[in-house]
Each structure stands twice: as C-alpha cells, then as structure tokens.
Amino acid sequence: MRSRANLIPVYYRLADDIKQQIESGALKDGDLIPTEAQLGEQYGISRMTVRQGIALLAEAGLIETVKGKGSFVTRPRLNQLVIDLKNSGVNNQELRYKLLGVNLIRNNRELANELGFTGESNVITVKRLMFKGNQPVAIEEKFLRYQKGKPLLETQLEYADFPDLVAKHQKSVPVRNDMAISVATLSHEQAKLLEADDILPALVIKQVIYSKDDKPLGVSVMVCHKDRFELKATSYPISGRL
Amino acid sequence: MRSRANLIPVYYRLADDIKQQIESGALKDGDLIPTEAQLGEQYGISRMTVRQGIALLAEAGLIETVKGKGSFVTRPRLNQLVIDLKNSGVNNQELRYKLLGVNLIRNNRELANELGFTGESNVITVKRLMFKGNQPVAIEEKFLRYQKGKPLLETQLEYADFPDLVAKHQKSVPVRNDMAISVATLSHEQAKLLEADDILPALVIKQVIYSKDDKPLGVSVMVCHKDRFELKATSYPISGRL
DNA sequence: TAGTGGTCTAGACCACTTT
DNA sequence: AAGTGGTCTAGACCACTAA
Structure with missing residues (x-):
C-alpha cells in the first residue's frame, strides 16, 4: 500500500x-x-x-x-563497537604509504610456527611506512603464508589493505580477522623510522586473518606513533541504517 | 517445503x-x-x-x-572489526570491581563544557578500579551529565557497565557510543593504584555516549595497565550467524 | 484454548538493467 | 523487450507461550 x-x-x-x-x-x-x-x-x-x-x-x-x-x-547495543579500517583512522584516505621492503624468507620454520603457519616454512614479509602529510605515523609489517603461483603485484603491495592483500595472495578464502590492541615501547630502529624519541610508547595493532578451518593466513603488526595516531570505533553501525 | x-x-x-x-x-x-x-x-x-x-x-x-x-x-568485510565490551577483554566476566568514589561536582561549568555537557554545570563522577584476580588492571573514571530525580543505585555503580549506567541515569535515550583508543604515560597517582612503575605507558580507552541529537550524555576514560590488559576485536560477527 | 511469531505459497505489479 | 531484484498481498499451517 x-x-x-x-x-x-x-x-x-x-x-x-x-x-x-x-x-x-x-x-x-x-x-x-x-x-x-x-x-x-x-x-x-x-x-x-x-x-x-x-x-x-x-x-x-x-x-x-x-x-x-x-x-x-531493547536498548541499542552500545557495548558493541565497530572499528572500520577502511574509513576511520587506520587505512584512511588521507594516509600515504611508502613501501620499505618485501622479502621471501625461506626455510624458516621457526618464524612460520610463531606466526601459526603450520606446515609452512616460507614466509613473505611486507613492510610499509604510513604517512599523514609528511609525518610518519605508523610502521606496518605484514607476514603472509607463502602461496605458490600467487605472486604479489606491486600496486597491491603499496596500496592494498591487509585483508585485501591476504585475499589476493591466498587460495584459501579468508573468513575471520582478529585484532589485538596493546602498548609497547619503540625500538631504536622504529623510533628512527617514525622520527620519534627512542623511549616513546606506541600503540600496537596486531591482526591475524584466518581461513574457514582456523588456519592463519596472514599476520599484520602496526606500530603507531602515540601522538599522531588514534584508533577510533563507534557503536554498531547497523543502528544507523534505519 | x-x-x-x-x-x-x-x-x-x-x-x-x-x-x-x-x-x-x-x-x-x-x-x-x-x-x-x-x-x-x-x-x-x-x-x-x-x-x-x-x-x-x-x-x-x-x-x-x-x-x-x-x-x-563479495568477500566478507574483514575491514570491520567489532569490540564486544560485554565479552572480550574490557567488562569481562573474570574482572572484579572496586568502587573508589562517587562525586557530584556542582557549579563547575568549565568541567561540564570540557565534557561537552552543554547547559549543565553539575557533573557526576564515578571512579572504579578493575581487577583480574588480585591484580589491578585498569582505572575507570566515568563522567555523567547530572540528571535530577534519577539517582544512581549502589549496585549499578559497582557492577553496571558504562552504557548501562548512562541509560539508567539519563532521561534522554542513549543511541551512540564513540570510542577512541590511545596511549599515555601513567601519572604518579595512577601508577600507585595500578601497582606499577611511574613512567609506564598505558592504554587509554575513552568512550562518549550520545543521545539522538548528538548531545553527550556520559564520558568514560579507562587507563589500562599495558601488560595486564589487551583490547580485542574480531571481524563483523554477523558473518558468524549463518 | 487463544494468541503470538516463524515459515511458506502463488500469485501480482513495479523499477531498474541489459539486449 | 526480456530479465532481474524490490515491494506487497491474502491467504495457510506450524511451534511456542500464556491463561
């Protein structure tokens, strides 16, 4: 009607x-x-x-x-907050990227095990520096389970976000992304990259992407300059759809 | 069929x-x-x-x-991560609470303005210490817009989570919760409460709850011990409902 | 037993996209 | 013009809840 x-x-x-x-x-x-x-x-x-x-x-x-x-x-579920990496804060439009290096680490079963990449001994690492304007705001290091015959493209390495990159390089379909947010102190090398003091604390955002059978496909660790980076979340966005 | x-x-x-x-x-x-x-x-x-x-x-x-x-x-939206304060990490079941103090701060328009409580000069503050076992893990301080005729109950003060407390004390209906996660260094007082060293960095989780017309109803600031507290998020939970 | 929401049907007309 | 999803109808039977 x-x-x-x-x-x-x-x-x-x-x-x-x-x-x-x-x-x-x-x-x-x-x-x-x-x-x-x-x-x-x-x-x-x-x-x-x-x-x-x-x-x-x-x-x-x-x-x-x-x-x-x-x-x-029922009251709107304000206990559920959503971090949107595409829009808010992390992989923001305003951010620029600088590719620091890509490596294929061969025969390092120790590293692979540490990352949870069972039955694998080759690991791909991608390191990027994130800028807001001309200021470095975060160092991002990604670890991918090596996948034969799925090469990484230059453009993906520089611009793709983490879930995208994993989806492109892996044959298994990524179905879950877990994140842990913690605090650490900058290493000398990290401080230099971020143009910051050595002992400065930093926000650490670690992500692990899993396949259907809970096999980790990729790990991402972001080390963020405390004064130039703030992670934002807001309540369940579905509430806003109406 | x-x-x-x-x-x-x-x-x-x-x-x-x-x-x-x-x-x-x-x-x-x-x-x-x-x-x-x-x-x-x-x-x-x-x-x-x-x-x-x-x-x-x-x-x-x-x-x-x-x-x-x-x-x-379409690929599952792994860019959207959900923090569930009810279950993961923050207001966890395992956590115990100790009420440190409740105050009604009268005629402090400066504080009210700073919190965004327009047209209000009275502010209620609630301070709690959160424990995991016998270890203090976080200090939580809440600021509520004063609401006449809506007293706070003892049990709510000690056990209710932030969105609940705001819902109970405010006449306006809370509809949005924004969160900002950052890093700070512990003050002397904070370090003492958390039984930690003075210069230790800490995770700071700030929440602001808004009404329909974007009026802040309450602010919560949690200062978390870096080694005893980790904030967790996981990808859009709807994906798991199927 | 009466009332509720959950599932399902076999149609209809519409707006949008593609050929 | 043909095909697609979006909206809507006027029924039906079911499972669950309450009196």
Missing part, C-alpha cells in the same frame, strides 16, 4: 515510526510493541509486509522478537 | 549451501549467484522464501544484491 507520491516503502515507514517512538522514549526498554496483526491493521498492510519492517528494527538492535510472545524494545 | 524430519527452515539451508560454495571457493568474489527464480526452481520453493535466504547472505556480507542485475558474491 505504498503511496504513489513517495518512494519510501511502507515497511520502512513502519520501522521508522517505531524507531522514533523508541528514541523519543515513548516506547521504553522492555516494552512490547504492537503485534504483527495489529500493525497490519493499523497501516492497512499485510502481515508479511509488517514483518519486513520488524526485521529492520531487529537488525538494528532496537527490538528483539520472541516466538509466542511478541517483540520487545 | 520443509522436510518433516528436520527442523531447519528451507531458506536457511539454501543460504548455507551458497555459503559453503563461497567459502570453498566454488563461488568467487564478483561471481553472480543464480537468480531468485532459478533458486526457487532448484529448491522447489517460492520466490519469497528464496529471498529470505538471500537476505541472510546479504546480512552476513557474503553477497550484495543489485536491482535489475542480480546478487554478487
């Missing part, structure tokens, strides 16, 4: 109406929203269409539906 | 089948999956049911559908 004048689907309008009621406080945490049948009646639409709207709200984390009971209002 | 023997919905089985094909590499990045009509034919189900399965895959970030064209396989 979409109005001809506007292009907004009915189910979307329904979802937005309820969202407004939640954000204004008219519907509070724990409240039941009207049943699907009631909403269908109110809006003069079929139940399947109502369900589309309700699905949107559930996706956004604004409601939770329980079979046999109804749909309850 | 659900089999009587199993309880798994058809649309779910369809989605899982395609997921397997993607993760095994049979369907690659950029490939078109069969059209909705074709899938309906293959599985002997109606188009609306096919669409339910396709919606699951799109939610998981495994495909993207384009009107008039079809559904394309």
